[in-house]
Amino acid sequence: MNAGSWWPWNWTSPNFARGIHPVAHKEATADSPIRFLPTPVRVTLPLQQHAGAAADLVVKPRDKVMWGDLVAKPRDERISAGVHSPVTGVVRPLTAVSLPNGKHASAVVVETEEGTPSGDVIWSALFGGEWPDTRPNDLTKDDILKSISAAGIVGLGGAAFPTHVKLQPAADRPVQTLLVNGCECEPFLTADDRLMREASRAIVAGARLAMIACGARELVIAIEDNKPEAIAAMRSALDGVAAARIVVCPTKYPMGGERQLIPAVFGRSVPTGGYPHDIGIVVVNVGTAAAIAAAVLRNRPLTHRVITVTGGGIRNPGNLLVPLGTSLQDLIDACGGLNDDARRVIAGGPMMGFTVTDLSVPVTKGTGGLTIFTQADLDAEAETACIRCGRCLDVCPLGLMPTRIAQAVRHDQLDLARRLDLEACCECGCCAYECPARVPLVQYLRTGKQAVNDRRHQPQSVASGGGMHHD
Numbered sequence: 482m483n484a485g486s487w488w489p490w491n492w493t494s495p496n497f498a499r500g501i502h503p504v505a506h507k508e509a510t511a512d513s514p515i516r517f518l519p520t521p522v523r524v525t526l527p528l529q530q531h532a533g534a535a536a537d538l539v540v541k542p543r544d545k546v547m548w549g550d551l552v553a554k555p556r557d558e559r560i561s562a563g564v565h566s567p568v569t570g571v572v573r574p575l576t577a578v579s580l581p582n583g584k585h586a587s588a589v590v591v592e593t594e595e596g597t598p599s600g601d602v603i604w605s606a607l608f609g610g611e612w613p614d615t616r617p618n619d620l621t622k623d624d625i626l627k628s629i630s631a632a633g634i635v636g637l638g639g640a641a642f643p644t645h646v647k648l649q650p651a652a653d654r655p656v657q658t659l660l661v662n663g664c665e666c667e668p669f670l671t672a673d674d675r676l677m678r679e680a681s682r683a684i685v686a687g688a689r690l691a692m693i694a695c696g697a698r699e700l701v702i703a704i705e706d707n708k709p710e711a712i713a714a715m716r717s718a719l720d721g722v723a724a725a726r727i728v729v730c731p732t733k734y735p736m737g738g739e740r741q742l743i744p745a746v747f748g749r750s751v752p753t754g755g756y757p758h759d760i761g762i763v764v765v766n767v768g769t770a771a772a773i774a775a776a777v778l779r780n781r782p783l784t785h786r787v788i789t790v791t792g793g794g795i796r797n798p799g800n801l802l803v804p805l806g807t808s809l810q811d812l813i814d815a816c817g818g819l820n821d822d823a824r825r826v827i828a829g830g831p832m833m834g835f836t837v838t839d840l841s842v843p844v845t846k847g848t849g850g851l852t853i854f855t856q857a858d859l860d861a862e863a864e865t866a867c868i869r870c871g872r873c874l875d876v877c878p879l880g881l882m883p884t885r886i887a888q889a890v891r892h893d894q895l896d897l898a899r900r901l902d903l904e905a906c907c908e909c910g911c912c913a914y915e916c917p918a919r920v921p922l923v924q925y926l927r928t929g930k931q932a933v934n935d936r937r938h939q940p941q942s943v944a945s946g947g948g949m950h951h952d
């Protein structure tokens with residue numbers, strides 16, 4: 482393998498039916514404790530950084546806001562989420578911004594003023610200190626759901642689906658199990674790993690609250706076996722908790738996708754076209770669970786998240802607690818800036834992330850990482866002609882035919898692409914990773930899905946960025 486590159490010269494020979502074993506590249510940040518971003522001079526808060534309807538502004542220019550104040554409330558539709566200020570400052574006029582996934586949204590800018598707590602103070606307020614050892618029986622399901630909704634919590638695994646909605650499946654779908662997803666299978670990213678090591682008790686407290694909210698009787702925390710320290714920390718935090726267990730999963734991509742994780746943990750599949758709650762399971766990401774604890778037990782809305790900044794193109798990679806709305810440029814500056822050979826910035830990880838060209842783009846609730854590739858990485862990616870090896874078919878976790886679908890999209894044959902199940906694609910990137918010809922299959926599939934959406938005149942969820950849920 483080219484020492485500087487992300488793509489392998491020789492693809493691995495899988496001895497499993499579906500999924501892949503990409504080179505993890507997590508060593509650059511896995512042992513870096515979470516550090517704190519200096520307070521940015523301004524934050525840009527998109528009104529839609531979640532699945533569902535945009536939030537409605539409740540502030541006006543020149544208003545003064547404090548850390549945690551509501552700036553936009555959820556729309557009066559069931560699926561929406563509010564937005565809160567992560568800084569103390571002054572509201573500026575509404576603006577339009579690009580989002581990390583390339584879509585666009587209106588956004589409110591808050592210029593920071595004196596009085597914004599520093600990152601370490603905010604970390605302590607959100608996740609530090611003691612957490613109740615016992616299940617908080619005095620809180621009702623409704624209290625918890627109201628707090629989660631009021632805090633603007635959405636799935637932090639990437640799909641950004643409003644959590645209070647996810648925790649309330651239809652009455653005829655009783656929930657047996659809350660599955661907390663700590664797999665973080667995406668290469669390079671280590672934010673969830675660090676959160677499990679450094680905020681394990683907050684995660685467990687939040688998971689217990691989520692159990693009450695959704696009516697689950699069992700708690701399962703799934704973690705890939707390449708995170709032994711996180712497994713140990715979570716085991717310790719779970720000690721003495723009834724009806725709770727940790728399942729250690731083999732490291733395999735895309736283990737963190739709900740539809741891959743559930744069969745791996747429970748030996749049961751989510752029905753095609755259905756949801757985990759159809760089989761009595763609700764899945765939340767570890768970051769979401771920690772945010773629930775901070776919201777319900779400490780009255781702290783979702784204003785910050787942990788992000789991994791990594792890749793060969795960044796000078797000082799690490800994991801950072803970041804105010805939502807921070808520009809990617811501020812994030813890069815806080816990590817020492819780009820190396821001279823940095824060539825591509827990806828919001829997210831290399832498998833499911835989005836290439837970003839405008840570094841004024843803000844961090845949103847669904848942004849889990851920033852991966853910066855070098856020229857050597859890009860050289861290893863150069864596309865050649867398809868050799869019809871069939872490897873993309875072998876690894877697709879959904880059993881699709883990526884090369885045929887990509888070809889149909891390339892030739893603008895959207896009906897054919899749909900007949901080949903284009904819309905089922907979860908954009909996991911396994912096919913592109915395994916392709917020895919470096920055909921950018923997932924880009925074609927993403928383009929095709931967007932074209933189908935455009936044709937229907939139904940805007941795709943701004944924040945979902947795809948179909949694989951890790952939340």
Ligand code: SF4
Nearest residue numbers: 877906907909910912
């Ligand atoms: S990106 Fe889509 S087609 Fe490719 S492996 Fe993943 S699910 Fe299959």
Ligand code: SF4
Nearest residue numbers: 867868870871873916
């Ligand atoms: S697209 Fe790539 S993986 Fe798929 S058949 Fe062609 S060369 Fe093989």
